[in-house]
Amino acid sequence: MSEDTIEGNESQEKFIQCPECLSGIMRLRGITYFTWLNNELIIVPNFPAWVCDICGRRDYDSRAVNWLNMLLSPETGRKKSPKRQITVDRKPHQKNKPLFPE
Numbered sequence: 551m552s553e554d555t556i557e558g559n560e561s562q563e564k565f566i567q568c569p570e571c572l573s574g575i576m577r578l579r580g581i582t583y584f585t586w587l588n589n590e591l592i593i594v595p596n597f598p599a600w601v602c603d604i605c606g607r608r609d610y611d612s613r614a615v616n617w618l619n620m621l622l623s624p625e626t627g628r629k630k631s632p633k634r635q636i637t638v639d640r641k642p643h644q645k646n647k648p649l650f651p652e
Contacts, residue, residue, distance in 0.1 A: 566600065574604030581608065587622055594618065 568574040583597035597618075598611040 568602040568605060568607055570607045571602060571605040574602035574607075576600040576602050576607075576609065578611070583610065583618075585618075585622075592622065 566576040568576050577600065578598060579601045580596035581599045581601065583594040583599070585592050585594075598614045600609040600611065601607070
């Protein structure tokens with residue numbers, strides 16, 4: 551996608567050319583996002599996506615998709631089990647013998 555920036559007096563707006571129709575401009579909009587999680591339909595209103603004003607192509611915002619995947623992950627909210635360290639002593643130490651003989 552090619553990007554052009556137009557600077558105004560107070561704000562800066564990005565214009566991204568649509569990679570599909572090459573005529574439209576992709577603009578950030580809030581749309582309704584649908585996805586399946588196992589056998590359940592998940593509906594997310596006002597989800598950020600780049601939408602072409604001519605052909606309607608939608609590219610979902612990558613940060614928002616990563617955030618949603620984290621929220622829908624089955625591991626979210628679960629405590630991580632602590633990793634246990636096990637030390638293996640192959641030779642038992644004898645109290646009367648030194649560790650390093652002379």
